[in-house]
Amino acid sequence: MNAITSKTKKITALAAGLTLLLTGCAGEPNANTDGGDAELADASLTVGSKEFVESILLGQITAVALENAGASIEDKTGITGSATVREALQTGEIDMYWDYTGTGWVNILGNTTEEVPEDLYAAVAEADAENSIAWLEPAPFENTYAIAVPEDFAEENNIATISDAVTFIQENPDQGSICAASEFINRDDGLPGLQEAYGFEFSEVVELDLNLVYAQIGKECFFGEVTSTDARNLANDLTVLEDDLSFFLEYQGAMTLRQETLDEYPAIANIMAPISEALTADVITELNGQVDLEGQRPKDVAEKWLESEGFLE
Incomplete structure (x- = not known):
């Protein structure tokens, strides 16, 4: 298997701005x-x-x-x-x-x-x-971890499950990149365990702030880490792949x-x-x-x- 390569995207201004929006006056008493x-x-x-x-x-x-x-x-x-x-x-x-x-x-x-x-x-x-x-x-x-791809990409390549994705990536390594956050990349119940369970490796791992991943699936990378209750899956027309080996925990x-x-x-x-x-x-x-x-x-x-x-x- 090819070794995973990882490149970090530092988009600090956007991340900082979003953090301020989300937390409001975090740290101050209500x-x-x-x-x-x-x-x-x-x-x-x-x-x-x-x-x-x-x-x-x-x-x-x-x-x-x-x-x-x-x-x-x-x-x-x-x-x-x-x-x-x-x-x-x-x-x-x-x-x-x-x-x-x-x-x-x-x-x-x-x-x-x-x-x-x-x-x-x-x-x-x-x-x-x-x-x-x-x-x-x-x-x-x-709210489980999941892997998602753009809907049109899934339809064009008949990808509905993670096993389908594995087959596709092995046949098309140039389209095997995944966008993911640092925590998912390093957790045993995240990317390392997923790749071990399914017996493959993504050809490239693009590390982003989690809040930026959704919009970059299909742009910066072909696959992405998402979570199942995130409304951005629908808003960004993403197909959440079935975890057919039931790797991800409850x-x-x-x-x-x-x-x-x-x-x-x-x-x-x-x-x-x-x-x-x-x-x-x-x-x-x-x-x-x-x-x-x-x-x-x-x-x-x-x-x-x-x-x-x-x-x-």
């Missing part, structure tokens, strides 16, 4: 709305998130909901990288953030993708409890927080349970689209949705 039943009137809590839209949006939903219950909230959404935000949780820099079961199983707990328990959420929650981290009940959406979203925080403020679980239950795949994809496609601020989208669902008083 103004208290004096709403709700003041279940958390004595609580001062810091809400974090990873840097991509869905994670920031989930962080903002959490912040608005807990603030509505009387808590004083500091916004630290938009932290770059799974390892960084997890460390922030463990060290007390933040009190909570949303993560995914697949990330918990592989990246946090150090397991492999070869032996995955049937109830992944239960296994992750039980194991991470030993680290004094609680996983609240997951939302009914799964990535069910759930809020994580230190057990000591939950013990001190058990109302957090009660407040978040119905909100989490309402976050179906269709709902989170629609909310993602309001940010990604319409340019709305995550906090505004969060407030509007919570209010429309009757979660704010």
Whole structure:
């Protein structure tokens, strides 16, 4: 096999601008709305998130909901990288953030993708409890990694599955490039594991900020890393390839927080349970689209949705 070649695209100005749009006033305390039943009137809590839209949006939903219950909230959404935000949780820099079961199983707990328990959420929650981290009940959406190509490219070359893509790349190595973010390129449950499971290598790896990948599929590269609940798949006319060998893990979203925080403020679980239950795949994809496609601020989208669902008083 050819060795993977990787070239880094530094588009810092665009990435920085998008980060400012997504995080708004990240790092500054939100103004208290004096709403709700003041279940958390004595609580001062810091809400974090990873840097991509869905994670920031989930962080903002959490912040608005807990603030509505009387808590004083500091916004630290938009932290770059799974390892960084997890460390922030463990060290007390933040009190909570949303993560995914697949990330918990592989990246946090150090397991492999070869032996995955049937109830992944239960296994992750039980194991991470030993680290004094609680996983609240997951939302009914799964945001898995996926590989996508332009719709017309898929149709012209009869590519519907990742196995189809492997055959195509082996026959057309000059069209075997993939755009992907640094984390996916280096994660065992990302590109390295995918290539090992399917027995191939992309001929070129183009490293981009994740927020720039979608628009570059079919331009900068033929294939791209995407996630399943991202509205930009539809907006950019992308075909998400079937993972016919079922390599990618289940990535069910759930809020994580230190057990000591939950013990001190058990109302957090009660407040978040119905909100989490309402976050179906269709709902989170629609909310993602309001940010990604319409340019709305995550906090505004969060407030509007919570209010429309009757979660704010």
